[in-house]
Amino acid sequence: MSGLSQRLEATGPIIEKILSLSGTVGLSYGVLHKGKILHTRNFGFRDHNKKLPVDEQTIFPLCSLTKAMVAAGIGILVDDGKLSWDTKVKDAVPGFHTQSSELHQSATILDFLSMRTGMQQYSTWLQSQNNIIFPPDDSLKIINSFKQVQPLRLGFQYDNWAYEIASQVFPTYVGTNWGSFLSSNIFKPLDLKRTGTKADALDSGNVARAYMALDDATPLTIRDVQLSDQTLLGGAGGARSCVADLLDYYAAFLNAREDQISSGKTWSADSPFKQVVPITSAHSEIAISRFKNQAYCMGWVEGQLPGPLGIISNNFERLGTNAPEIGKNGPSMITLNHAGSMVGAMTGVILFPESKSAIIVLTNTLGLTDTADTVSQLLTETLFDLPKKHDFVELTQEVVNVELKSLSDVADKLEQERTPGTSPRDLQDYVGTYWNELDTMKIEIFLVDEKLTMRFQDLEAETFPLEHYENDTFSWWFSRNECARYGRFTNYGYEYFRIGFVGRAGLIDRLTWKTVSQLPEAEVFLRVGG
16 A cells, blocks of 8 residues: 555544545545555445445446536537537527527537526425436426526626526437436446436446434434436436545546547547536636635536635535635645535545546535545545634534534524514415416425414425424424424525415415525415315
């Protein structure tokens, strides 16, 4: 074992402590250096109940690491002359016609891939136990209803829906979906036998199950991630792979980038990757008060050390500008990185193009921290022996403390905003069926043991008790442990938990729910029937 490999191996006890604090069940990592596989290591279980261990062949959901793969696929289409980065989306995706005339008339493929459209976000698509509550056929209906919350090309704004649009480019130009195209044009040429985009098409004998951590870090089994090339938003997070395959994938990607920079060409011999230079170039500045030199490329965040890593990770969401500065007093290094998260999986990759190095971390738990992000930063400091070392166990505990307060802080805010001393109508007055104005989402309100109850899309798993909040408004807030048992993300604002009822002429005829924090108005659901 080389000295570098020994240094990485010595991080094992620290990683085990991070896993314990965060409640992460299983983790697999791999390290490339100078274009060669340097080190792999695995921790914990792919199946906690059966005590089946993780190894480098264990398949995990890649979550948002999928985005760079979709961008690579579009790079092939661009290089083949089927479209350009500046092709208007309205010409590439039939049926794209947003409310914003600026987006409809001017937005390009590059604008969406670099997340600079200014289009609103909409997270309602994912609910409990990884339920994707909208069918793929509703995609453009939903997107076309979106509003623009900042001008086109003003700056970066994270947006999963941008990659839903990107994935719809493939049927237009090659007559197949994004997953099939990636499989034929990238995965198979690289001989990646354990990488794909189907939820159930890979070897089921060595696949990580999904978990969520309770407040005491006890793991709770939840439904596996459902994103795939057959679902809505699959292009934003539906690929699956293992560390062994990803080491080969990123090695080939780094080789192609180096070759295309030196040759000035947009392709490389014996490589499926094309247009790598524009894909990994900065297109959308990410403004962070404390840190500079951060930008979004296409499925990649470009950064520079000394500086932060994981600025789109769950950890950074919790720590903000208190996040560690990696590499302080060390050499300058360009980084390309991305984080991924779903309920039941957290992932991260960091590329260091100048040394043809890569760090890949895959996990199978939505824990109390983003363990993939923390471990990737620990491995970065270790691999390059950076002069300023951080106590990542202490940082993990700091994030855990913030996470454990997240939903209780929401409860406090709800109470602060509540008007006390009000009463509801007769609960029967609220009972009924409500549809949003797009007719894509149904909310049923009914009574269970004389308590008002809410259900989404007729799904048993999406059933929640309502508590009176004020006047004709009810709350469906739940504790973080309850959130884990539902199998949901925990990063909700207080307004998300308020369900309002509105009446005319004394009769309730609509329901309001603030599904989009960026918009001043709530989403309206109209009552149908009696």
